[in-house]
Amino acid sequence: MRIISGTYKGKRIIAPKNLPIRPTKDMAKEALFNILTNKFDFQETKILDLFSGSGNITYEFISRGSTEITAVDSxxxxxKFIQQTTTNTFNTPIDTIKSDVFAFLAHTNEKFDIIFADPPYDFSLDKFTEIADLCIENKLLNLNGILIIEHDTHTDLSVHNCFAESRKYGGTVFSFFKNI
Structure with a gap:
């Protein structure tokens, strides 16, 4: 995996082969961060990375100056890989939490500017919707905050009442949600 932009642009991160991950492709990641760069000052943005896997998205935020990041994976x-990489490679310790994402969302009282979720693509529509429901109903987004759920082209999240838009890049779709 490669950092697309920012301080660490071009840096390669080699994740262990035994991690159960599907990192976001470079083309999709670049497009996503082009959208976010126009909406947020990353140095003043609180980030939640759900189903963080290898930390691919977390590292992009770090490279762009984010320091308030929470990464959650079960x-x-x-x-452990994210903890080691953020500390040793980026010298930016972040809050890493080993937890079931749904349990975390049900119990956290924190608020975030950006919540990014990259669940397994084979989740049922109900599971994708539950992520959005928990984030919105538990008021986890700050004013003008957004939730982004990554999924494949076979999943349609546009029926959710907080759905704002989706963007498709190859086989990857980013669905954006806002507070009502």
Whole structure:
């Protein structure tokens, strides 16, 4: 995986082969960050990276100056890899949490400017919708905050009442949600 832009542009991160991950492709990641760069000052933005896997999205935020990042994943090796990489490679310790994402969303009281979720593509529509419901109903987004859920082209999240828009890049779709 490669950092697309920012301080660490071009830096390659090699994740262990045994991690259960599907990192966001460079083309889709670049397009997503082009959208976000026009809406947020990353140095003043609080980020939540759900289903963080290898930390691919977290590292992009770090490279662009974000320091308030929480990465949540249920797999111990993923959390450990992110902790080691953010501390050793980027010298930017972040809040890494080993937890079921749904349990985390149900119990956290924190608010975020950007919540990014990259769940397994084979989730049922109900599971994708539950992510949006928990974020919105538990008021986890700050004013003008956004939730972004990455999914494949076979999943349509546009029926959710907080759906704002979606953007498609190859086989990857980013659905954006806002507070009502």
């Amino acid at each position: 797999h111990y090796a993923c959390v």
